[in-house]
Amino acid sequence: MHETPAQRADCRVGERHTDPDMDAHQSPAGQRAASSTANRLLRRSLALAALALAMLLVLASQWWQSRPVGSAEAAPAPDSPSVLVALNTPSGWIGIALLVALTAALLVMAFRAIRAYRFAVNFAHRATAVTEFNQRRLMDFVELSSDWLWETDTDHRFTLMSEGIRSMANMAGDEFIGAPLWELPCENIDAGRWTDHRQRLARHEPFTLLVSRRDLSGTLRHLEFVGKPLFRHGRFEGYRGIGRDITQRIDAERELRDSELRFRTLVEGSFDWFWEQDTRFRYTRLVTNPRNCATIDVDKVLGKTRWEWAGADTSKPHWQAHIRACEQHQAFTDFVYPQALPNGEMRWVSVSGRPIFDDAGRFAGYRGVARDTTQERSIQQALADSETRYRNTFEHAPVGIVTLDADGRRQSVNAAFAQMLGHSRADMLGHDFSTFTHPDDQAEDRRAFEAFHNGEIDVFQREKRYIHKDGHTVWAHVTVTGLRGRGGQLKGFITIVSDITAQVIAQRERRAAERRYQRLVDVSPDGIIVHRDDRILFANAAARRIFGATTTEALLDTPLSRFFPSHMLDAPRRPLALGQGLSAGHTLPHAQFHVQRLDGAMAEIESSAVITAFDGGPATLRVIRDISDRVRAEHALEESRTRYQEVVESVNEIIFQSDLEGVFTFLNPAWTVISGHSVESSLGRPLMAFLHPDDRSRARKLISRIGQGGARDEIGTELRLRTTVGEVRWLEAHTRQMIGADGSAIGLMGSLDDITARKVAEFTLKNVNKELEARVRARTAELEASNRELEAFSYSVSHDLRAPLRAIEGFSSILEEDLADRLDPTTRNYLQRIRSATLRMARLIDDLIELARLTRLTLRRENIDLSQTVSELLTELQHESPTRVVETDIAPGLTAHADRALMRVVLENLLRNAWKFSADREVTRIAFFATRENDEVMFCVADNGIGFDMAYADKLFLPFNRLHLTSEYAGSGIGLATVARIVQRHGGRIKAESAPGEGARFSFSIGH
Incomplete structure (x- = not known):
């Protein structure tokens, strides 16, 4: 069993602080045992000493009492104890001596026990101190280890x-x-x-x-x-x-295992041969990689130099340089040369070597590695070819290609991109990617650039606008791809730019056409329905009115047979069977039907239809028209033909018809009354045969012009006619073409009115008119002079009024600045109100002068596009308040024949009013459109603003009349008065429609 470091430390600490007298007391248990033994010995010694001392005291006391005092005292009393008697004998003294010796021995043993106790206590204290010191050292060692x-x-x-x-x-x-x-x-x-x-x-x-x-x-x-x-x-x-x-x-x-694995992988993958050479550069060792595809006979290589093995021409410069470096004992890296293998295959080898020196510093040879770079050389050649192809593709691509660095600056652009924007390639390099981009599209590009850097996206596509060198906008589809390193860091971008300007323009035109088509369908007076299997799938507003439905949705999915009661479904008038089994594009014959509307009323309709594809299947597209009025009109026409014949024959005007050469084919009886010629004799003869010779040439040209299609409208002229009695009569002729069923001219028709009496009156008044014209010219000159004087007076008055106003405003400003610290709030308020009033009066003077100037301008009428002007003005207003949410609806293609500058003033005043009074709406809605009232086109500007009470509408177009406080909405009250003056000068009229809180609509017309 192995000792732990802590146990070994414990032993070393105990050995360092142990002496020979303390071998048994090194542990806490030994210390406790020593202390217990000393305590027992001390207690026993003290008990013996106390006993000996007590006995000694008793004997001494008894001896003292029995000592001889005199002769009487020499003899002990008969009743004295034997011990005391014995003390007086020699043997008694011997016993006492023994007792004293025993007591002394006990005392000595007690003293030795006390000394041993003191020694044990001191030893225990010393052992405890050493043990505590060793424990502290041990714990410090443990804590620090x-x-x-x-x-x-x-x-x-x-x-x-x-x-x-x-x-x-x-x-x-x-x-x-x-x-x-x-x-x-x-x-x-x-x-x-x-x-x-x-x-x-x-x-x-x-x-x-x-x-x-x-x-x-x-x-x-x-x-x-x-x-x-x-x-x-x-x-x-x-x-x-x-x-x-x-x-x-x-x-x-x-990490060591991973490092060893990486090292082994590196060693196995970094070279194909390991070699060693002696001092004469001859191979002494050659080890090939197990994965080396080239088989080499090592025995035939050993003993040869590199150039001998390769069969190289050592006179070539690169071999001479390599041999010279070896002779100078220099290290070399990636020396590349061709090596022929035994099988005849030629391989390219890259050799790296380092010189070897022994312990004495003597050159001992070379050691190094070699790699087969044949594949790398092939890859490099292929890469060069690929680079050439890429460069050709880059330069000749039909789309723009741009490369950017990680900071978004252009590194290269191809010719297509430079040609797309009209700049030279040199002018584009080094610029930020947002250069040449339309300002409105730069923010989106910046957000995408930050997303690339944050690693959120790798590819970005969008449609954006560029600014061409000549200033026009170029629409492009842009695809940006981020180029990242292996660690994910952004290294650059490559951008593909396709010019889609023509496509965008086409899409806009298509959308405009779709909107126009939708509006045409919605406003079409003819009903349009699509039905399949006796079910209506689509209907427009006109169809809803024709069939008497409350809403268009009420017609959807309604059976078509609902409008054809069973008693009315005879074979010739049954539309349900038509179109079955026919292919798309087939046209159905024109038909007329008698239908019963949803409200119960009967109606006559005519219908034309075609088979088409709708919602994934064939269906019938049918155009219907309510001809109830026409049918009634046809019946009425039949009745009126008789009345017409009677009218034609009874009118005093000559009604005629002729061929294209002017030969009469029809004349009413008034011809005989006016000319004296009979109708029968006149038919078949030309009109020129009856005219005054001076008017025949003019009449012939007029007839030729109308007959050849030079004039489609009715043409009026005055001609002189000779009657049968030789009288000359003045006729007012109104002539136009007669159009046949095929649309070609088949003749002339018109009327000839006898105006002889009127012409006589005109000749009579001619002299009077000359006199009146002279008077008018004189009066006009006087009026122009008066207007010039009035204009000079108005400018003089405005100048004279401005001077005191400027003085009032200036002195008020000086008072406010110089006495700022002494003015109380009321006085300062008065000064501010004076200044505000002077500024307001100055603006009123300017508006009055502008109103007078506009009413004096000469009208220069031209065809102008009002829709475009409205769009431009709304764009300017949006730029003034970019934070407002505005929805506009501008009807395209609204034109007028009017003064361009004055019409811009009219539209600007109306649009600014709509913009101003709808400012408190969450979404401002402004529309510009046209309506027709009594054959008069009315141009309308509508908004969703606060509106006004129509009870005060007659005051809107008077100067200085306002329906809202100046503190709520700024203005001088001149704008609408100016609009009314300009519209009146054009011969038109203006009106306003509104309700409080429901917006307002201003409509105006332009006279001819």
């Missing part, structure tokens, strides 16, 4: 665990006390090992046990417990031993 002490009882429960376990293993000793080792949490011992350990303990055998458990910080530690049994008087009392933390040793052993 890497071991700790432990003890267990007979049940193998820990009764002692020194504090060394906390300092060495970071574990609390208290958690061990009272528990056996196998009840404590351990991680590397299974039930079988615990069983073996407990069997060893049952046999009271020494043991060494390795366990692994977590320390107070959660770290796994490996502990070694070494113990031996304790026996007292042959009885087992438990185990005592030491523990040590061997975590570092186990980790070191594991």
Whole structure:
């Protein structure tokens, strides 16, 4: 059995402080035994001494009483004790002497016992001090060593665990006390090992046990417990031993094994041959790697130099340099040369060697390794070829390719990317990745860049915008791939950029077309339904109105036969059987049906249909139109034809029809009344035959122009007609084309009105008109002069008003600054109100002048896109308040013939009003659209703002009239007055519709 370090230390400490007189008292038990023996000896000695002293005192007292005083006293009394009598005899004195000697012996023994007791006490004190000193030294040694002490009882429960376990293993000793080792949490011992350990303990055998458990910080530690049994008087009392933390040793052993494995792997994988050479550079040893694919006859190589084995031409420079380095005993690395193998195969070998010197420093040869680099050389050649292919691909790729470093700076760009943005490649290198990116897309790129660096993503794709050198926007699809090292660190990026500008433009146009199509379907006056198997699958709003449904959803899944009562389903008017068994794209014949609406009313509809694919199957797309009014109109037309014939024959105007050459084909009786020619004689003759000679050429050109399609609208002109009596009559002619069923012109039709009386009146008034025109010109000149004077006066008044206003504002500011510390709050408030009032009045003057200027501007009408102008103005407003959430609905393609600058003023005032009065809404909604009222187009600006009471709507367009306080909403009250003036100058009108809290809508028209 091996001694523990603590036991060996205990022995060494005891040997160092032991002297020959203390051999029996080195342990605490020996000390206690010595002390007990001394105490018993002291008690016995004191008892003997006390007894001897008592006897001596008794004898002395008796002797004193019996000593002779005189003659009378010489003879003892007859009744005296025998002892006293004996004292007076020689034998009595001998007895006393013996008694005294015995007493003296007892006293000497008592004194020796006392001395021995004192010696024992001193010895015990010295032994105790030495023992305590040794125990302290031992405990210090234990605490400072890497071991700790432990003890267990007979049940193998820990009764002692020194504090060394906390300092060495970071574990609390208290958690061990009272528990056996196998009840404590351990991680590397299974039930079988615990069983073996407990069997060893049952046999009271020494043991060494390795366990692994977590320390107070959660770290796994490996502990070694070494113990031996304790026996007292042959009885087992438990185990005592030491523990040590061997975590570092186990980790070191594991690291050593891993290091040895790595070394063996490195040795086996780092070279193909190990070689040694003598002082003449001849091979003395050659060891090949077991995995070496090249078979070499070692016996034929030994004794040769490297250049002899390779059959090299030593006159070549690189061989000469290598031989010279060997002769100079220099180390060399990666000397590459071709080596022919016995089978004729040529391999490339890379050799590295170091010189060897003996203990005396003499050159002893070379030792080194060699690698077969044939495959590496092939890989390098392939890599070079791959690099060439990559470079060609990079340079000639149809898409942009950009490489970036880890900081996001461009390292290389190809020609396609440079051409895409219009910059030279040199101008792009070294710049940050966000350079040339549209400002609105840079934030998203930055977030992706941070995600790459945080290891969150490795690939990133998106559509983004670049700014071309000439300023236009380039849309691109970008794919960014992060390049990472083996440790996951970011080394750079490679970016593939595809120009999708044309695709984005096409998508926008397609979306716009889809929106227009959807609006067309929604606003189509014809009903559109899709049905399959007698079930309606789709219906628009017009179909809902035609079938009398309350909502569009009410029509969905409704049987189509519901609208055709059984008594009405005759064969010619049955739409249900149509379309069965037909393929997609087949057109069904036009048909007319009599249906019963959901509200019970009857209606006439006409329908055209086509078979199409819908929701994964064939269905019938049917366009229906309510022709109830037309049917009623046809009946009414039949009735009106008679009335029309009567009207045509009874009107005073000439109604005519002719062919494309102007030859009459129809004339009403008014022709005979006005011209005197009969209708029968006039038919078949041209109109020019009846006109004044001076008007025939003009009439011929007019007829030719209308007949050739030069004018589709009705054309009016004045012609002179000769009657049968030679009278000249003025006719007002209104002529247009007659269109046939095929859409081509088949003739002319029109009317000829006798305006002779009116022309006579015109000639009479011509002279009067000349006089009136002269008067108007004079009056106009006077009015223009008056306007100029009024304009000069307004500018003068505005200038004169500005001067005192500036003075008031300036002196108020000076008073507020100079007397700031002496003004009370009321006075300071008055000054601020004065300044605010002067500023407000200055703005009013500016607004009045601007209103006057706008009303004097000359109108320059042109075709302008109002939708585009509204979009630009809303974009400007959004930039002024970027935090607001705004939803806009701008109808595209709304145009007007008006003054561009004035229309921008109108739209800006209306949009700013909508923006201002909807500021308190969580989501601002602004719409721009157009409606038609009584054949007049009204352009509308609507919002979801606070609105206003319509009772005060007539004050909106008057200057300085406001429906809201200035403190709530800023403004001068001139904006809507300016809008009304501009609209009136264009010949249009403006109106407002609103309700408190429900937003407002301003509608205006543009005159022609």
